[in-house]
Amino acid sequence: MPSISKRGENVPMSPFRKLIPFADKAKQSGKHVYHLNIGQPDIETPAYALQQVRATNMKVLEYSPAEGLASYRKKLTHYYRKFHIEVNAEEVIVTTGASEAIQFAFLACLDQQDEVIVPEPFYANYNGFAQIADVRIRPVTCSIDDGFKLPDTAAFEQAITTDTKGIFITNPNNPTGCFYSRESLESLAELCRKYSLFLFVDEVYREFCYDGKEFFSALNLRGVEEHVIVLDSISKRYSACGARVGAIVTRNKAVLAAVTRYAKLRLSPPGLGQILAEATLDVEETYMQEVKAEYARRRDVVFRRLSNMRGVVSYRPGGAFYCFAKFPIDSAERFCLWMLEDFDLNGATVMLSPGEGFYATPGLGVDEVRIAYVLNTDALEAAMDCLDAGLQAYPGRRSEERISSVKAAAQ
Amino acid sequence: MPSISKRGENVPMSPFRKLIPFADKAKQSGKHVYHLNIGQPDIETPAYALQQVRATNMKVLEYSPAEGLASYRKKLTHYYRKFHIEVNAEEVIVTTGASEAIQFAFLACLDQQDEVIVPEPFYANYNGFAQIADVRIRPVTCSIDDGFKLPDTAAFEQAITTDTKGIFITNPNNPTGCFYSRESLESLAELCRKYSLFLFVDEVYREFCYDGKEFFSALNLRGVEEHVIVLDSISKRYSACGARVGAIVTRNKAVLAAVTRYAKLRLSPPGLGQILAEATLDVEETYMQEVKAEYARRRDVVFRRLSNMRGVVSYRPGGAFYCFAKFPIDSAERFCLWMLEDFDLNGATVMLSPGEGFYATPGLGVDEVRIAYVLNTDALEAAMDCLDAGLQAYPGRRSEERISSVKAAAQ
Numbered sequence: 001m002p003s004i005s006k007r008g009e010n011v012p013m014s015p016f017r018k019l020i021p022f023a024d025k026a027k028q029s030g031k032h033v034y035h036l037n038i039g040q041p042d043i044e045t046p047a048y049a050l051q052q053v054r055a056t057n058m059k060v061l062e063y064s065p066a067e068g069l070a071s072y073r074k075k076l077t078h079y080y081r082k083f084h085i086e087v088n089a090e091e092v093i094v095t096t097g098a099s100e101a102i103q104f105a106f107l108a109c110l111d112q113q114d115e116v117i118v119p120e121p122f123y124a125n126y127n128g129f130a131q132i133a134d135v136r137i138r139p140v141t142c143s144i145d146d147g148f149k150l151p152d153t154a155a156f157e158q159a160i161t162t163d164t165k166g167i168f169i170t171n172p173n174n175p176t177g178c179f180y181s182r183e184s185l186e187s188l189a190e191l192c193r194k195y196s197l198f199l200f201v202d203e204v205y206r207e208f209c210y211d212g213k214e215f216f217s218a219l220n221l222r223g224v225e226e227h228v229i230v231l232d233s234i235s236k237r238y239s240a241c242g243a244r245v246g247a248i249v250t251r252n253k254a255v256l257a258a259v260t261r262y263a264k265l266r267l268s269p270p271g272l273g274q275i276l277a278e279a280t281l282d283v284e285e286t287y288m289q290e291v292k293a294e295y296a297r298r299r300d301v302v303f304r305r306l307s308n309m310r311g312v313v314s315y316r317p318g319g320a321f322y323c324f325a326k327f328p329i330d331s332a333e334r335f336c337l338w339m340l341e342d343f344d345l346n347g348a349t350v351m352l353s354p355g356e357g358f359y360a361t362p363g364l365g366v367d368e369v370r371i372a373y374v375l376n377t378d379a380l381e382a383a384m385d386c387l388d389a390g391l392q393a394y395p396g397r398r399s400e401e402r403i404s405s406v407k408a409a410a411q
Numbered sequence: 412m413p414s415i416s417k418r419g420e421n422v423p424m425s426p427f428r429k430l431i432p433f434a435d436k437a438k439q440s441g442k443h444v445y446h447l448n449i450g451q452p453d454i455e456t457p458a459y460a461l462q463q464v465r466a467t468n469m470k471v472l473e474y475s476p477a478e479g480l481a482s483y484r485k486k487l488t489h490y491y492r493k494f495h496i497e498v499n500a501e502e503v504i505v506t507t508g509a510s511e512a513i514q515f516a517f518l519a520c521l522d523q524q525d526e527v528i529v530p531e532p533f534y535a536n537y538n539g540f541a542q543i544a545d546v547r548i549r550p551v552t553c554s555i556d557d558g559f560k561l562p563d564t565a566a567f568e569q570a571i572t573t574d575t576k577g578i579f580i581t582n583p584n585n586p587t588g589c590f591y592s593r594e595s596l597e598s599l600a601e602l603c604r605k606y607s608l609f610l611f612v613d614e615v616y617r618e619f620c621y622d623g624k625e626f627f628s629a630l631n632l633r634g635v636e637e638h639v640i641v642l643d644s645i646s647k648r649y650s651a652c653g654a655r656v657g658a659i660v661t662r663n664k665a666v667l668a669a670v671t672r673y674a675k676l677r678l679s680p681p682g683l684g685q686i687l688a689e690a691t692l693d694v695e696e697t698y699m700q701e702v703k704a705e706y707a708r709r710r711d712v713v714f715r716r717l718s719n720m721r722g723v724v725s726y727r728p729g730g731a732f733y734c735f736a737k738f739p740i741d742s743a744e745r746f747c748l749w750m751l752e753d754f755d756l757n758g759a760t761v762m763l764s765p766g767e768g769f770y771a772t773p774g775l776g777v778d779e780v781r782i783a784y785v786l787n788t789d790a791l792e793a794a795m796d797c798l799d800a801g802l803q804a805y806p807g808r809r810s811e812e813r814i815s816s817v818k819a820a821a822q
Contacts, residue, residue, distance in 0.1 A: 001607065001637045001638065001663075002520070002576060002577070002603075002607045002608055002609050002637075002638060003665070004519055004520055004663075004665045004666055004669050005518065005519060005520055005521050005522045005525070005669070006522050007518060007522060007523075008518060008519040008520065008665075008666070008669030008670075008672070008673075009669065011669065011672035011673055011676065013672060013675065013676075014675065017675065040473055040474055041471075042471065043471070044470045044471055045469075045470065045471050045472045047470075050467075050469065050470075050472070053464065053465075053467070053683060054464075054465045054466075054467065055465075056461075056464070056465065058456075058461065059455045059456065059458075059461075060452075060453065060454070060455055060456050060650055061456045061461070061650070061651045061652065061653040061654055061687065062451055062652055062653050063451055063652040063653055064653055096507055096655065096677075096681070097677065097678065097679075099676065099677040099678060100677065107416065107418060107419060107543060108415055108416060108419040109413070109415055109416055109419065110416050111416040111417050111418060112418075112523075112545065114416070125676050125678075128672075128673075128676035129676065132518060132543075132673075132676075134523065134545060165413060166413070192413075196412065196413050197413055198413050226412045226413075227412065227413060239471055239472070240472045241472065241473055241474040241678070241679065241682075242472040242473050242474055242475055242679060242681070242682025242683070243472055243681070243682065243683065244507065244655075244679065244680070244681045244682070252412075252415075254414070254415045254419075255415055255419070258415050258416070258419030258420065258422065259419075261419070261422035261424060261539075262419075262422055262539075262543075264424065264425065264428060265422065265510065265536050265539035265540065265543075266507075266508065266510040266511065267508065267510060267536075267652070268508075268652065268653060268655065269655070270507070270653070270654070270655040270681040270683070270684055271652075271653025271654065271655070271684075272464060272653070272654065272681070272683035272684055272687065273681055273682075273683055273684070276472065276683065
């Protein structure tokens, strides 16, 4: 019997995946589990867009063009104008979710063993996409103590080797919720210009920036027009994760040509999903305003509750729908498992993602978690009640002196 | 400015891709182009299945499970019983078209630089998927003179090296339309057992076997249950290419686990497409009978017409909706281009795929073409009129003596 590949054995997985069987078991035993571990929003997909799918009258569900439906690509360029981005339809290639956009970007821009610098913690699936493309991720470390803002230029420069071909960021960030300002992006652009690097920016959360912060797209950086590759998706924007429709946007003609070649290989992005995606662009702006206001309320709940938990370090995230928190515990993985297996508050518990899997540097994030605020505020309050009580009761909680000394050292 | 990757520059493309701009130009100049170059059928998608998409009443288009909707996986196992295949739902993983199924199979089973043996001519996009996975395709050559039947065991054995990890076939075949019998498959199975190789079989055309030939799935081979990986798709079966729903089916638990890991990375196959796919399984069997009868009629038209063209070598394909033909010409690529640029019959011409791109061995297939019979019989007759007249008028046609000597040599 033939053996599977070494890479097939070692696909890097999302940090919460191994906890899923324990969550299932908890639910089977009658416990309610608040899922704050995954970015699957409970927000409704725009009814108008779903209605447009129901209104289709095609006879043959054909391949769309490999680059995506011409009408959708054109309409996306109008959407981008909302963020003052001027691109033409040829600069937008429709993909099967942002997942495929990232894969195409890696394949088109990087050869085997090339390196890409990624601030950590980062979206853990980047590891898997890097494995498929056989490229290496070199992390630069961010810290919870300043809300995970980007490290300074020196830290990036230190990470650059002769194999470095690009810098990859997510703005606003998953898993930290950190919002990167125009100035931070300009510093990265300067580096990319100086060292001739691609700047990959995953902007799938661009709609969700809070406190009046204005999103600044990497496509508006000057002097690096050919360096910037933006990865996009409708999954989070319109709560349409199952549509599997994303995009890669760049002004670099050689990259567009290479991405088009990879797109042609897999023939076509999903046809029905593109009908939905095109329809989302006619959804009234009030939809997005309401969704954004809802996420802002949820963020406030989570931040307020975390701030009031003794020994917990967190910060007010500026965007997306995630935050990180540092807990006064021995191990987030053990804690998350314990919450599912051994804890409940009035029959309920909460599932979080252990932080370690979001770091590439071994040993980091062991007492941190990612919290996705994808439930309504009532459910979030209840989930925070569970978390608060769980942290009090957890046998691996660090002693009060230890917490104080950690807090002092962090100041 | 950073340069793109070497692999991005060199993505192997489908043989007809470079002719597309010329086809577009021909159409712009008012010529009608009969497209026999691509496997996009004109057959209608089952109306019932499209209706089920229109009848959905979901509020949130969520991620489906990474392995596909549980209900769809289960239902697919019933579909496979039609071909006497007994698998359970855990042995079926839903993919984004067969394209993704092939990629997952390569990644899960092969490491970089591993080899897979593929009879040529083969579906040209396998080259691209091999490039992404960084694996090598080693061809064994089939011949038009016997209708491209599989080479004998010795030819396969000769191609096996220490790097060989599998044999990959398409049954019935794209691009040749060749039907592989149970006996041919058993010979391959014996080889795979002997040399501990995977047997990858792309069965997306299994519904389309003609002349009473009964399809035999590789999943029914005995003694190689853990070697066999079947790639599947609803694209051709139900004329639903745009749904982007395929599957990988295997009893090898380690492969299933690895494929699941890759599936989780990209989160989910298309949600709306899966609704359509699940509904196809409730479509009345008369739909498939009619579609199959229609393809059989088309095959008969194409074969009859080719048989009556002087100097043309072809054969009666046993399945799928393709055939190959050898023309009395200097170069199929030049001929196909000339047909688009310089020829018309009453304002119409035909687009075919040059054969060379379906071979991995340089120099093979230069005077061969692939013909996809994806148009109705009237259109096919008209297309064959164009082809016949084109072959007569083509300046690069070989002299009659040359044709006779080639024919004699082939006998």
